[in-house]
Amino acid sequence: MITIKKISKFIKSLYNECKQRGFYYFFMIYFSNFFAILRGMFYRLLYLKNIKASVFFLGQRSRFDVFNKKSKIIINKFAFIRKNATIRLDFDCELIIGEKVFINDNCNINCVKKISIGNYTKIGQNVCIYDHDHNYKAIGTDRLIKGEVVIGENVWIGSNVVILRNTKIGDNAVIAAGSIVKGDVPENSVFFNKRNNEILQF
Template identity: 55%
Template sequence: MIKILTKTINTIMNDIHNRGLFITLYMNMSHFIGVLRGFLFKVIYSKNIKSTIFSLQSNSSIEIFNKSSRLYIGKFAFIRKNASIRIDFNGLLTIGDKVFINDNCTINCVKHISIGKFTKIGPNVSINDHDHNYKNHSNGHLVKGDVYIGENVWIGSNVVIVRDTFIGDNAVIAAGSVVKGKVPANSLYLNKREPIIKPFTTGEKVREIL
C-alpha cells in the first residue's frame, strides 16, 4: 500500500512539473470522475458486472439487456469518451487488466468477446461477435461467434473486428482494417488498399469518367 501511495505521489509531482498544476488537476479530476462513473454502472448492473477499479469517461455507456449477460473488467482498465458497450443474451465480455479503449469505440457482445490485458484500442473501433442472419430467419435473426483478442495487442483507429476472429498476443492491427479469422501472435495485420486516381478536366462530367 505504501509503495502504491509513493508511486502515485511521484507520478503527480512529475505531471505537475511537466504539464503544469492546472492541467494536472484537471486531468486527475477527469480520471476520478471516470472511476466514479465506472462504480455507478457496477452498482446499476451489480448482478452482471464483476470488476475492481476501472475508469469510464464521459458519455461512455454500458448497456446490459439480459440477466444472463456477464461483464468482467480487470484492474485499471480505461475507457475513454463516447464508447458504447452492449451485452445481450448469454453474452460474456472479458476486458483484461490495464486495457485502454479510446474514443467512440463500440463493443457488441451476444456470445463471447475476450480482450487480453495491456491491449490498446484506437478510436472508432468496432468489435462484434455476431452478424444479422439475413439468409435464414427461421434459425434466429443473429449468427453468433467468438472474438478473442490476446494480450498486448495494438489495434489502430477505424478497425472493424467481426465474429470468429482470433488475434494472437502482441499483434498489431493496422488502421482501417477489417479483421476476420486468425491473426498470428507477433504479426502485423493490414488490408491491402490501392488508391485509384483518374484525372479530369475542369467541367468534365463525372459520368463520362466512370
C-alpha cells in the same frame, strides 16, 4: 501489501507529473479521472448482477447497455474507457476486459456470445467489435449467427478497425488503421488490408 516505500514512490511520480504538465493541467486530468471512476461505479451498481469489476474508468457519454440477466461483464483493474463508447450485451454472453486495457473515443463493442480483450491492449478511436452477424436469409426473430472474438495481450488496434466474429488476434499483434479483421492473426505480427490507390482522369 502497501508499504511506505510504495507510497513514497507513488507521491514522487505524482509530483514529477505535476511538475512536467503544470498544476492546472495535472489537476484537470485527475479531476476528470475521478469522475470517470464514479461513472464506472454507477454502472457497477446499475448492473450489479451482471458486472464484476475492479476499479476502472468510464469516460463522458460512454455507457453499458445490458439486455439480459445472464449477460456477464468482467472488467479487470485500471481498464480505461474514454468518451462516447457504447458496450452492448445480450443473451448469455460474456465480455472480458483485461487489466490496463485502453479503449479510445467512439468505440462500439457488441457482444452476444463471447468477447475477450487481453491485458494491456490498446484500442484506437472508432473501433467496432462484433461477435455475431445477421443472417439476412433466415426467417423469424432469431437471425443472429454467433461466434467469438479473442484479442490477446498487448495488442495495438488502430483507428476505424472493424473486428468480426470468429476472430483470434495473438499477443503483441498490430492491427493497422482502417482494417477489417476476420479469422486468425498470429502473435507478433502486423495485419493490414491491401489497398490500391487509383486516379481516374476526367
